[in-house]
Amino acid sequence: MQALIVESQTDTGVRLVTDRLPPTPAPDEVLVQVNLAGICATDLEIARGYMGFAGVPGHEFVGTVIEGSDQLRGRRVVADINCACGTCDFCQRHLPNHCPHRTVLGIAGRDGAFAEYLVIPARNCHVVPDEITDQQAVFVEPVAAAAHVLDDIDFAANPRIALIGTGRLGLLTAQVLATQATHLDVIGRNRRTLKLAREWGLTTMHVDTIRNEPAYDVVVECTGNPAGLAWALRATRPRGTIIVKSTYAEPAALDLAPIVIHEFRLIGSRCGTFPRALELLRNNQVNVDPLVTATFPLSDAQAAFATAAQPDQLKVLIQPEHA
Amino acid sequence: MQALIVESQTDTGVRLVTDRLPPTPAPDEVLVQVNLAGICATDLEIARGYMGFAGVPGHEFVGTVIEGSDQLRGRRVVADINCACGTCDFCQRHLPNHCPHRTVLGIAGRDGAFAEYLVIPARNCHVVPDEITDQQAVFVEPVAAAAHVLDDIDFAANPRIALIGTGRLGLLTAQVLATQATHLDVIGRNRRTLKLAREWGLTTMHVDTIRNEPAYDVVVECTGNPAGLAWALRATRPRGTIIVKSTYAEPAALDLAPIVIHEFRLIGSRCGTFPRALELLRNNQVNVDPLVTATFPLSDAQAAFATAAQPDQLKVLIQPEHA
Numbered sequence: 001m002q003a004l005i006v007e008s009q010t011d012t013g014v015r016l017v018t019d020r021l022p023p024t025p026a027p028d029e030v031l032v033q034v035n036l037a038g039i040c041a042t043d044l045e046i047a048r049g050y051m052g053f054a055g056v057p058g059h060e061f062v063g064t065v066i067e068g069s070d071q072l073r074g075r076r077v078v079a080d081i082n083c084a085c086g087t088c089d090f091c092q093r094h095l096p097n098h099c100p101h102r103t104v105l106g107i108a109g110r111d112g113a114f115a116e117y118l119v120i121p122a123r124n125c126h127v128v129p130d131e132i133t134d135q136q137a138v139f140v141e142p143v144a145a146a147a148h149v150l151d152d153i154d155f156a157a158n159p160r161i162a163l164i165g166t167g168r169l170g171l172l173t174a175q176v177l178a179t180q181a182t183h184l185d186v187i188g189r190n191r192r193t194l195k196l197a198r199e200w201g202l203t204t205m206h207v208d209t210i211r212n213e214p215a216y217d218v219v220v221e222c223t224g225n226p227a228g229l230a231w232a233l234r235a236t237r238p239r240g241t242i243i244v245k246s247t248y249a250e251p252a253a254l255d256l257a258p259i260v261i262h263e264f265r266l267i268g269s270r271c272g273t274f275p276r277a278l279e280l281l282r283n284n285q286v287n288v289d290p291l292v293t294a295t296f297p298l299s300d301a302q303a304a305f306a307t308a309a310q311p312d313q314l315k316v317l318i319q320p321e322h323a
Numbered sequence: 324m325q326a327l328i329v330e331s332q333t334d335t336g337v338r339l340v341t342d343r344l345p346p347t348p349a350p351d352e353v354l355v356q357v358n359l360a361g362i363c364a365t366d367l368e369i370a371r372g373y374m375g376f377a378g379v380p381g382h383e384f385v386g387t388v389i390e391g392s393d394q395l396r397g398r399r400v401v402a403d404i405n406c407a408c409g410t411c412d413f414c415q416r417h418l419p420n421h422c423p424h425r426t427v428l429g430i431a432g433r434d435g436a437f438a439e440y441l442v443i444p445a446r447n448c449h450v451v452p453d454e455i456t457d458q459q460a461v462f463v464e465p466v467a468a469a470a471h472v473l474d475d476i477d478f479a480a481n482p483r484i485a486l487i488g489t490g491r492l493g494l495l496t497a498q499v500l501a502t503q504a505t506h507l508d509v510i511g512r513n514r515r516t517l518k519l520a521r522e523w524g525l526t527t528m529h530v531d532t533i534r535n536e537p538a539y540d541v542v543v544e545c546t547g548n549p550a551g552l553a554w555a556l557r558a559t560r561p562r563g564t565i566i567v568k569s570t571y572a573e574p575a576a577l578d579l580a581p582i583v584i585h586e587f588r589l590i591g592s593r594c595g596t597f598p599r600a601l602e603l604l605r606n607n608q609v610n611v612d613p614l615v616t617a618t619f620p621l622s623d624a625q626a627a628f629a630t631a632a633q634p635d636q637l638k639v640l641i642q643p644e645h646a
Contacts, residue, residue: 090561098561098585229579238413238421247580254577256552257570259591262421266589268582 002320003056003115004301006047012305013047014057014114016298022117029119031067032077036295037113038138039308039316040168041224043106045249047305051108058113058318059106062128062137069122077125078140080274081105097271114301116320126274132281138317139172139288140277146172147280148272149243153218155180160215162186162235164207165222166193168291168314169245173222174202175286185216193314196290214238214262221245226252238262243269291315325643326379326438327624329370335628336370337380337437339621345440352442354390355400359618360436361461362631362639363491364547366429368572370628374431381436381641382429385451385460392445400448401463403597404428420594437624439643449597455604461640462495462611463600469495470603471595472566476541478503483538485509485558487530488545489516491614491637492568496545497525498609508539516637519613537561537585544568549575561585566592614638 001022007015025031038060046057059081065072083103084096091099105120106112128137161181163174166188174186174197186197186204194204212234219232224246232242242264280286291314296304298320308316324345330338348354361383369380382404388395406426407419414422428443429435451460484504486497489511497509497520509520509527517527535557542555547569555565565587582589603609614637619627621643631639
């Protein structure tokens with residue numbers, strides 16, 4: 001089958017191969033024919049050597065089950081990317097995303113979605129309702145991650161919320177927040193994505209116009225830049241919450257004293273649950289189609305990676321062409 | 324009256340004056356004759372210019388009410404150091420410690436306890452039970468701050484807890500944690516204070532022997548050094564809690580990615596409530612007497628400051644000699 005593999009010798013860090021055997025599902029797994037897959041920032045990092053991953057990257061996908069599990073065969077599915085052991089302390093506590101023995105689709109110990117076929121445990125699969133298109137379903141994983149911020153905000157207290165960073169994750173998170181927030185300011189640097197947010201009815205502010213005053217009960221940090229967190233430490237009211245969605249590649253020199261002085265709660269927020277994301281998409285509460293800036297066939301996946309690395313791109317998709 | 328004032332021209336940053344008029348209480352305030360006061364790290368910082376404070380420092384004290392409030396006159400009291408406006412949003416939400424208009428005894432906008440007399444709002448006062456000595460009562464404010472960590476730990480989940488840093492605040496916090504924790508490791512660098520902790524029945528570890536493995540559900544950071552937080556980020560289990568008690572004077576360069584990857588909750592923790600601290604002291608659940616390493620008369624308060632700045636000192640007290 002065609003598949004993209006991590007290959008440090010190329011410009012993009014990936015290389016298309018055509019002679020890879022389709023994977024064979026284990027007894028608890030299903031074989032999935034990939035319909036469509038999305039490139040995210042983590043994939044670009046992996047192509048640069050992050051996680052030391054060898055194999056097929058790709059973890060945002062929608063596909064059709066063609067082998068294994070009678071209930072799922074023929075169904076269109078998306079899947080949780082963390083494949084947990086099911087027996088450790090974290091799995092017992094229903095925290096499979098933190099299982100220390102887990103493999104992660106296209107990220108750690110398990111081939112991913114930039115291929116014609118992949119295998120995944122049947123229990124990880126979620127059937128996609130007909131109302132959701134393939135292009136929308138590719139966003140289930142990042143929408144789930146975005147929606148996870150809802151778990152750490154007490155909306156009953158009517159908080160003033162700022163979201164800073166209007167890249168892919170920021171734009172999804174902003175829409176999810178808007179489903180429950182009564183006061184939300186969406187703050188970014190990119191005038192094009194801020195315009196998109198305004199078209200969705202959101203209140204936006206350019207970073208050049210924001211003030212360094214504690215004006216928010218909750219700040220959601222999606223910039224991927226320590227400067228975003230530094231601003232959050234100035235803009236959050238005493239006893240407020242800072243939700244950190246983005247990881248920083250380099251150690252950041254920050255004045256952390258405000259965390260104690262103002263008794264902030266800094267909460268790291270990563271993956272979320274798929275059923276909630278499917279519900280948000282099915283109800284059109286999150287608009288993802290405008291985020292797709294390019295779609296490439298799998299045969300041209302190296303070009304897709306080169307394009308996805310451009311700063312003006314939001315979501316770049318890869319589509320296998322099945323015979 | 325005798326009083327110590329901040330004075331940048333001296334070696335210690337403070338100077339004793341003898342001609343200061345005793346303060347006059349406002350209608351809602353009481354006049355307190357100071358029995359005993361304690362020097363804390365914040366006082367040493369203030370003497371070095373922190374907060375730009377001018378006037379009499381000192382906020383850990385026990386005294387006797389001699390004017391104002393019929394209910395309190397003649398009673399031995401300690402007092403909340405934050406004097407809030409009572410009307411703003413934070414005061415309405417019962418968060419007077421974060422009132423933006425507040426004065427803080429001996430720290431911001433209000434003369435403090437290194438003097439023969441001080442004034443404080445009557446509503447800030449708490450009567451000290453007879454079982455608690457003056458020397459113990461001086462510790463109510465730091466014991467309250469230590470006990471505040473209990474608010475952010477779910478002991479019902481039987482968490483594995485580490486406390487790192489065995490200075491004054493660390494030793495108090497360790498004892499408070501021990502009243503509820505079933506698994507507590509007390510980690511420090513100073514062999515003398517670790518020995519003290521062992522004498523209280525606590526399990527101790529020297530920093531040179533600890534491992535960089537995620538072994539704890541909760542880490543309480545009391546070192547005052549960013550290295551303590553860096554270790555906490557390595558030693559906390561996924562979804563665990565890091566309670567930050569100490570502020571860092573300098574911006575710290577830290578790898579913050581684990582906060583998101585492992586979904587940590589980082590909680591800044593500062594002041595606590597006095598009634599709980601009085602209860603802990605009255606029940607002998609916190610042993611404070613061994614922490615007193617020196618007591619000076621107010622007339623010798625400059626020497627007290629010089630002594631308190633020595634690394635081998637724990638708590639240094641100042642005692643006015645009333646006529």
